[in-house]
Amino acid sequence: MLGIQAIFIAALMCLLILHFLKPLWSSTIYPPGPLRLPFIGSIWRLAYKRSQDLLIKLAEQYGNIYIIWMGSTPLVVLSGYEAVTEGLINRSEDFAERPMSPCLKVLTKEKGIICSKGNTWQQQRKFGLITMRKLGLGNKVMENQIQEEADQLVENFAGAKKQPFDPYLYIRKSISNVVCAMAFGHRFSVEDKEFLMMIEVLDNCMRFSGTFFNFLYEIFPKLMDRLPGPHKKLFAQVEDIQLFVKKEIEKHKEYQAMHDPQDFIDFYLLRIEKSKNDPKSTYNEENLVQCIFDLFIGGSETTTIALQWALLLMVNHPDIQEKVHKEMEDVLGSSLSFNYEDQKRLPYTNAVIHEILRSHYVLFCGVNRQSVKDVNMFGFLIPKGASIIPDLRSVLLDPKQWEKPREFHPNHFLDKDGRFVEREAFLPFGAGARVCLGKQLAKIELFIFFTTLLRAFTFQLPEGVKKLSEDVILGASVHPYPYKICAVPCNSAS
Ligand code: HEM
Numbered sequence: 178m179l180g181i182q183a184i185f186i187a188a189l190m191c192l193l194i195l196h197f198l199k200p201l202w203s204s205t206i207y208p209p210g211p212l213r214l215p216f217i218g219s220i221w222r223l224a225y226k227r228s229q230d231l232l233i234k235l236a237e238q239y240g241n242i243y244i245i246w247m248g249s250t251p252l253v254v255l256s257g258y259e260a261v262t263e264g265l266i267n268r269s270e271d272f273a274e275r276p277m278s279p280c281l282k283v284l285t286k287e288k289g290i291i292c293s294k295g296n297t298w299q300q301q302r303k304f305g306l307i308t309m310r311k312l313g314l315g316n317k318v319m320e321n322q323i324q325e326e327a328d329q330l331v332e333n334f335a336g337a338k339k340q341p342f343d344p345y346l347y348i349r350k351s352i353s354n355v356v357c358a359m360a361f362g363h364r365f366s367v368e369d370k371e372f373l374m375m376i377e378v379l380d381n382c383m384r385f386s387g388t389f390f391n392f393l394y395e396i397f398p399k400l401m402d403r404l405p406g407p408h409k410k411l412f413a414q415v416e417d418i419q420l421f422v423k424k425e426i427e428k429h430k431e432y433q434a435m436h437d438p439q440d441f442i443d444f445y446l447l448r449i450e451k452s453k454n455d456p457k458s459t460y461n462e463e464n465l466v467q468c469i470f471d472l473f474i475g476g477s478e479t480t481t482i483a484l485q486w487a488l489l490l491m492v493n494h495p496d497i498q499e500k501v502h503k504e505m506e507d508v509l510g511s512s513l514s515f516n517y518e519d520q521k522r523l524p525y526t527n528a529v530i531h532e533i534l535r536s537h538y539v540l541f542c543g544v545n546r547q548s549v550k551d552v553n554m555f556g557f558l559i560p561k562g563a564s565i566i567p568d569l570r571s572v573l574l575d576p577k578q579w580e581k582p583r584e585f586h587p588n589h590f591l592d593k594d595g596r597f598v599e600r601e602a603f604l605p606f607g608a609g610a611r612v613c614l615g616k617q618l619a620k621i622e623l624f625i626f627f628t629t630l631l632r633a634f635t636f637q638l639p640e641g642v643k644k645l646s647e648d649v650i651l652g653a654s655v656h657p658y659p660y661k662i663c664a665v666p667c668n669s670a671s
Contacts, residue, residue, distance in 0.1 A: 208253060208557040210244040211235070218246025229649055232256065232542055232568045242555050248396075251563040253548075256571040258578050258602045263554065264546075265567050269609035274298075274547040276564040279398035280391060280408070284382070284415055289467025290614060291475060291544070297459040301468055304460070305614050308444045312359055314618055320516055322358045323622055326351040327629035333367075334634060334664040341639035341661035348484045348626075349376055353477045355622060360469045361425050362440030371421050375473070378414040383478055385411050386653040387541075415470075422466045441469065476615045478654055479539050480622050485657060486537040487530070487627055489645050490585055491636045492662050497587060501526050501631055502667070515628060517621050523628070524597035528590035530623050534605045535573045536585045537647070539654055543569035543607055569604055578602035634664040 211222035222245060223231070235243060236256035245252045255264045264272055274294045277287060285292040290301045313319035330351045334344065353376055354364040365372035385391050385407065394401045394408050401408060429442045438444045445465045452458035491498040504525045509515055520527045546565040551558060559565070574582040579589055579602065592598050606613035613619070630636075638645065639661055650656045 206558045207251065208242045208244045208555075208559070209239045210246070211239075213246045216248065218248050218250075220245065220247045227651070229541070229570075229651060229655060232566070233571050233574065236568070236571060242557060247564075251560060252566060253559050253563050254566045254568055256568045258572045258575045260555070261567045261569065261572045261604065262601075262608065264565060265604075265607060265609040265612075268552065268554070271550060271552045272546040272548055272565050272567075273610045274549055275611075276545050276547040278395050280394045283398075283412055285467055285470075286463070288464045289471040291471045293464075293467075296457065297464065300459045301464055302611075302614065304445070304448060305468060305472075308441055309359070309614070309618065311438075311444065312440065314621075317516070319359070319618070320621060320625065323355055323625045324629070326354050326358075326364070327626045329354075330626065331629060331633045334630070335666065337664060339663050339665050341663055343659050343661050344488055344664075345481070345485055345659060349477070349481045351626070352481045352484070352622065353379075353473070355618075356472050356476050358440075359618075360441045360472055362429075362443070374414075375418055375421060376477075378411075378418050379473055379477060381411055381414060382474060383654050384652050387651070418470065419466050422469050423462075426462060426465065441472070472615070475613070476618065480619050482539040482654055482656055483534055483619075483623055484626055486539070487533045487623075488630070488636055488662060489647070489657050489660060490533055490537065491631070492638055493645055493647070494585060495637075497529060497585075498631070498636065501529055502635070505628065505632055509632070513632065515632075517624055519628075520624050521597075524591060524595060525587065526628060526631075527597050527624070528587040530627055531590045531600075531603060532585060532587040534623075535579075535589065535603060536583075537655075537657075538570045538573050538605060540569065540605075541651065541653055541655055542571075543567050544611075546611065567607065569607060572602050572604050575602055630664075633667060635667055637663045637665055639663055 211219040213219045214221065222235070228234075232254055233256065235245075235254065241255065241257045241260040243254050243256070245254065255261045275292050277292065277294075281292050287293055288297065290298065290305055293301060313322075330347055333347045333351075334342075350367045350372075353372070354367075357372070358364050388407070390401075390407050426442055426446070429440075429446060438447055442465065445460065445468070449460045449462070449465075452460050491501070504523055508522050509519070543566065546567060548559050548561055548563045548565055550561045553559075572578070576582050578600070580586070581589070590598055590600060590603075606616040606619070645660045645662075646658055648658055650658060
């Protein structure tokens, strides 16, 4: 009897050992990565010692392409300039999709631009690009709208009367209003309740990503659908934003016949009308609502955080701020009017803006892609359906590409004669088929806001403060901790 029991236990042990070893054997064809355990895979490694440098540290251990198993789902990380450009540019089509998690499915229903795929993505993206151009991107129309918001921001900062204040919310509202003008054709009062609700919900969306409840939802979506919690609150809030956008669409429908298309909604409604007999058309109101949501989620927090870092860095590096002031004084003189073209005449200022985006990247790593087929890369198999993380931050800090990767060093973008130089490894907006749709808009916004603010003020530390902390709050986006600065009007602009 004892013999049968012993054989049974031994067989069970063998099965368990085999189950444990199987992933290790099959791992040899895949890129290397942290130890893959039964059931949970190697996801434990992402929870352990989480820091902004986590992905870069893992690359130091496993190489520029490594794999993390979320249970049985592979997550392939591309690290550094070489691997990221190989993935995003040379294999642009192979990694052109986005992975769809249960949470994203609820939030986006695979509509719009950021999370859609196939024909829907192609049509919505193409429409988005063309419409942004029609709305004046790259000419004075949109620049004037941005300038209006930047001037409003100067007024708000001046209201602090040189006393310490936190610039975050002012910047957030101004940048959101740029997107409102593009999407709805009008800006909102900064006190408008629905406008403030929209900003709060967008912030919550970014903060929810990577939280414990987000993690639980991705693993047990059906169970979590039955339980209360922050996920339920977020889903309800996102529906409120959708209702808010739908209300704007209804208003546009009422007035559409009375004027030429003036904003994103007008152009989209016309597109729906024109393609109503096309069976392949994906132009409909559901996609319109999600496209607008995507413009806000993609274009408001990112640019806001970049400007938040910009002011913090100017205060922490007064010598660099002084050089920016001097260049503006020399080139623009006392004239208050300038435009995006003037960046060519302001190489130092332009280099500083680029260096802000490089050294203090606004995202944790970038936006995930998905492999559309089995791909062999650097001798490893990346299976169809694998999530791909192109770690853009690792490119922006790649020691093979940048002389002083961990320092704030505007000379990265200047040649020895002080002329501005483009750098191939400057990829904060991604690359390839799904490169950021708002790249050009973001560049114009950053230049006009930064130049307008620095024409108007010298930014200083509050009395008694020696330096602002450059520690970060980690999420899908990477904020500095809230801080206060003083905005002292410059003589030339006051
Ligand atoms: C500093 C500002 C910004 C940064 C750093 C940034 C960064 C990015 C990145 C890394 C991606 C993913 C690209 C890829 O997969 O290769 C992306 C996608 C996207 N961004 Fe931006 N972005 C910024 C501003 C904007 C603005 C102003 C808008 C529009 C108002 C915008 C709209 C989008 C959209 C719609 C996508 C999805 C594109 C697609 O999937 O086809 N972004 N952005």
